Amino acid sequence: MVKDEISRAEELQALGWTAEDVRRYEELWEYRQRWGAINLEPEDRAFLRRAEAALPKRPASGKGAQKKTLQEKSHYRWLAFHLDAMKASPVEQDLAEGEAGAWRILLEQELRVLDHYEPVLGLPDTLKARDLQPLREQWIGEVAGDARLLEFDFAAPLEELRQRESTSWKPLRGEGNDDRRYPVLAGEAAENFRRHIHQELARQIRASFPSLKDSGKPEPPAP
Incomplete structure (x- = not known):
């Protein structure tokens, strides 16, 4: 799975995830960006995988991807x-x-x-x-x-x-x-x-x- 370069917390909100789960995703995502997934607890890595699996797929390359203004x-x-x-x-x-x-x-x-x-x-x-x-x-x-x-x-x-x-x-x-x-x-x-x-x-x-x-x-x- 391609890791996103920016947090996609807002998309999880739109999918109906609770505020608590969205905050957890954002905190874990930021931690992984800084320190790597290897330092996360197994249940936290599983939570990130579940969150990212729920998000719409994005192109692996930059072509066709719409950047936010x-x-x-x-x-x-x-x-x-x-x-x-x-x-x-x-x-x-x-x-x-x-x-x-x-x-x-x-x-x-x-x-x-x-x-x-x-x-x-x-x-x-x-x-x-x-x-x-x-x-x-x-x-x-x-x-x-x-x-x-x-x-x-x-x-x-x-x-x-x-x-x-x-x-x-x-x-x-x-x-x-x-x-x-x-x-x-x-x-x-x-x-x-x-x-x-x-x-x-x-x-x-x-x-x-x-x-x-x-x-x-x-x-x-x-x-």
């Missing part, structure tokens, strides 16, 4: 999902003109940087993307003191999605984080943060994502 990649859709939930929420809908949540600004700029650099967003990139989680918290914390603080339930959109379908997506701010503080910036403060976070994200993503190691693209234009 950047916007179709799971990590990109995960960011866009959380951004859309914020934009549709009453907390954002009720803001005055010129105001925006710091989290909304951050996610908008993160997606903008990804659109510019177009990383592969395979396993090596998504592993490095995890390093952005504590940085997001740090950047938001740096502006929270000068912002108007509202509340947003960061966990609710994902919980609602899980009620409708199986997903292996994780909460934006990590499991068990119940912090609902939602800093809101206005005017010059919002613009300054937008420019600053754009530079920080561009620098971090360009330097850390393996697929961008040999990228010759210039820095993205300022927002």
Whole structure:
């Protein structure tokens, strides 16, 4: 059986596998990619074989295989999902003109940087993307003191999605984080943060994502 170069967890979800089994497949798949199947327990290797046997067959060569676009990649859709939930929420809908949540600004700029650099967003990139989680918290914390603080339930959109379908997506701010503080910036403060976070994200993503190691693209234009 040909081993897939990217995880196919989303296809298992579409086939009706439980969220627990999908998460187990994704974790085992990532482990095998890094350390090899020989280090897995026999029952884990059997589980992977069963999962891969259930998936539709793909061509052994690259010919005829359809590649996902950047916007179709799971990590990109995960960011866009959380951004859309914020934009549709009453907390954002009720803001005055010129105001925006710091989290909304951050996610908008993160997606903008990804659109510019177009990383592969395979396993090596998504592993490095995890390093952005504590940085997001740090950047938001740096502006929270000068912002108007509202509340947003960061966990609710994902919980609602899980009620409708199986997903292996994780909460934006990590499991068990119940912090609902939602800093809101206005005017010059919002613009300054937008420019600053754009530079920080561009620098971090360009330097850390393996697929961008040999990228010759210039820095993205300022927002």
